[in-house]
Amino acid sequence: MSDTRLDDGVDTVPRSDAAYDVPEGATTYECGYCGRPFARESWLALHRGLEHPGALTDAEVAAFRTAHADEEESLGTFRLKALGSLILLYFGLLMVYALV
Amino acid sequence: MTVRRRRVVGSVLCAAVGLLAAGTASAHGGSLAGGGRETLTVPTWLFLSTGGAAVGASFLLASFVTDRSFIERVHAWGVPLASGGERGLVLAGRAVGLVGLVAILVTGFLGPTNARTNLAILLVWVGWWAGLAMTTYLLGNTWSVLNPWKTLAGLLPSLDRAYPDRIGAWPGVAGLLALVWVEVVSPLADDPRLLATVVVAYSVVTLAGAVVFGPATWFDRVDPVERVFRYYGRVAPVGRGDDGYRLRLPGMDLSTARLVDGADEVAFIVALLWVTTYDGLVTTPAWRDLTTPLVAAGLPAHLLYPLALVAGFGLFLGVYRLAVRAARRTAETYLAPAVLARRFAPPLLAIAAGYHFAHYLGYFLVLAPSLAVALADPLGSPALVPVLDLPGWFGGVALASVVVGHLVAIWVAHAAAYDLFPARLQAVRSQYPFIAVMVFYTMTSLWVVSRPEVPLPHL
Secondary structure, X not given: OHHHHOOXXXXXXXXXXXXXXXXXXXXXXXXXXXXXXXOOHHHXXXXXXXXXXXXXXHHHHHHHHHHHHHHHHHHHXXXXXXXXXXXXXXXXXXXXXXXX | OOHHHHHHHHHHHHHHHHHHHHOOOOOOOOOOOOOOOOOOOOOHHHHHHHHHHHHHHHHHHHHOOOOHHHHHHHHHOOEEOOOOOHHHHHHHHXXXXXXXXXXXXXXXXXXXOOOOOXXXXXXXXXXXXXXXXXXXXXXXXOHHHHOHHHHHHHHOOOOOOOOOHHHOOHHHHHHHHHHHHHHHHOOOOOOHHHHHHHHHHHHHHHHHHHHHHOHHHHHHHHOHXXXXXXXXXXXXXXXXXXXXXXXXXXXXXXHOOOOOOOHHHHHHHHHHHHHHHHHHXXXXXXXXXXXXXXXXXXXXXXXXXXHHHHHXXXXXHHHHHHHHHHHHHHOOOOEOHHHHHHHHOOHHHHHHXXXXXXXXXXXXXXXXXXXXXXXXXXXXXXXOOOOOOOOHHHHHHXXXXXXXXHHHHHHHHHHHHHHHOOOHHHHHHHOHHHHHHHHHHHHHHHHHHHOOOOOOOOO
């Protein structure tokens, strides 16, 4: 969150308690630099790389690289799906217009 | 809004979406003598689905942009504008605002009673609410300088009472709804005397509020008109940065993190969207058919309109809040709902601006010559008032503005989501519910303009 980003990411707690709302019993991966909780470990790794790039340990850098590579791969799949939906939408409407 | 104005609005927007739907231009939008809303050449469900699909397709297209640094570059781009001579411009602007207010009061009470020649009517509706509002989101917000009440309030003493923080912008939300209610149920665009009276009433409330709480607090937090223009100004390319004025890409200011700061301000944005719909909704046959039994059963008509206004606002706001809850699930985020609500409300302003432009550009162009004539001779009442005839292709401009409004909104929300979430797919998923809400708002508005128009029932 950019609000906390202003704090330079070092040793911060969220300014207001209301910034996060973690359901009870949920698995969280908390950022050691700013305390922001995430539902997945890979998101935490990405967050650390994006928000606290200067402060990372080597292990965290490696985790960021892995998470980033995985993300690229899933984005590729997503793009294909999005393209498919666009084509379906376009030709679907085209057909409907031809019929009515 | 007068029936005449609604007709221009309806025919232009219908022609616009008709173009989108059927691919053929068959309308002559914007003629004052023209009939009601255009009849569609495609079934209503298909017309609505096409509008919804256009929003969905825009979202899919935006989701192809996954380069974080590119998005950040686009949003951070800005050129500082040379400043200097600001003092003189501000003074001149304030003078223009004051002269405008005096002109409205004088011609409203003493000018011709014909709405087509009366300067007060033309200045308020054509010059200010259509023209100035359009410049606000196309160029930049000048109302904060022009605002004559602000200038007057600066001259008055102030009691500087503390403004209760917990009511925030809610009085402004109520004020916006109240102004729209008065505009819809009364012949405010037909009766210059009534218009001038309402302006006087607004002046009394505004100046009294500014005296009690201080002008800065009043115009920053309460006054709904000031807030509407300030929010529209956020869509504009020229804005105020940390150090002076700067030029940005249109709408990019909407992704700024702290633009909207609470549930009250979110509600104001949703109210702004809802009132454009309400304005047309009450002249549909469905509204008449739905309310006739209610009125027959004894519900007073003058209660019906404000009730519907508030209920519809509640519905729009409820739908938005549901979307926020849903976004927390689709994005699997632990960010509080309030954080998401604040961040994804400002993009809706681009949609509101797009609809405003589609509604009022034709209206403004048609009546601008009448305004010019009235400005040249404020108290005269010429028998013949010039109006502009708009060409048939004009509906396309309105269509384009509706589409551009949506594109900007989707892009800005996309950028805000990238800023908020570390994973890009998570950012895309967070948008699903908001896109559904945009589709809902769009289809509602399109449905309203696709209905034939009837006079306000029960009044």
